[in-house]
Amino acid sequence: MPLPRFDRLPPERRELILGVARRHFAEHGTEGASYNKIIEAVGVSKTAAYHYFDGREDLLAVVLDGVFERLLGALGPWVPARDEADFRSRFAAGSAALAAHLRDHPEDLALADAAIGRTDGGRWLDWFGALVTDGQRLGVIRTDVDHGLLVSVTAAVVRAADAWALARMTTESLAEAADLPEDEAWAQLWSLLHGLWGGAVGAPAAGAGEDPTDAR
CATH class of the missing domain: 1.10.357 (Tetracycline Repressor; domain 2)
Structure with a gap:
């Protein structure tokens, strides 16, 4: 599950992050997609990303649930x-x-x-x-x-x-x-x-x- 700070983001920002992550996981596979590249494509720092998700598997779980x-x-x-x-x-x-x-x-x-x-x-x-x-x-x-x-x-x-x-x-x-x-x-x-x-x-x-x- 995402961390509380992610849920407090504006809906369009949340969808942007999940959309970029979904595209990376779809293109590179659930095992092959790079968390660092997803973060880079979204345009947030690694520190900020860890305020939203515990890590790669947490982000993947949210994407797959969607x-x-x-x-x-x-x-x-x-x-x-x-x-x-x-x-x-x-x-x-x-x-x-x-x-x-x-x-x-x-x-x-x-x-x-x-x-x-x-x-x-x-x-x-x-x-x-x-x-x-x-x-x-x-x-x-x-x-x-x-x-x-x-x-x-x-x-x-x-x-x-x-x-x-x-x-x-x-x-x-x-x-x-x-x-x-x-x-x-x-x-x-x-x-x-x-x-x-x-x-x-x-x-x-x-x-x-x-x-x-x-x-x-």
Whole structure:
């Protein structure tokens, strides 16, 4: 946690310091970023910096906590769905919002795994836990597999799918990236989860008019 003097700084000054630190950690890694270079880039003396943070690890923790809160904010709270179609819609919206946030905030993307890992699952898995519990209530998700295992694997699949989609956007030509609509990425994610969850769910929204058994 930052020291009291940091909290007393004007909000724009606090954000400047954290923004510079976030950029350094994103560019050089959580292990490789230099505390001295961060301090220099911010324009404060080492003495002043130690009035704000106990040291490098303290600053890193604050940066990662900020990343984590933005990731959760992008997902939004899981609200129990009315039925299977509403479940698909809510999950698609949350997944799309998270992917969009990571696409638009590359520093958060670079630090996302470290931020999530710092919480040991915690509130991140709580979100997916609420999703799985709701899906089981609706008969969308199987109940013959341990709940915690389903939650962990679902979270991992969503994170991997986000990384895959964003990697394709950055490595392919602009024309090819434009030809990868969100519906396609969503369909592939849903297909993976369909199998994971036991095949109880139908096709994704893009194929709503198809027979659910066609997706098997």
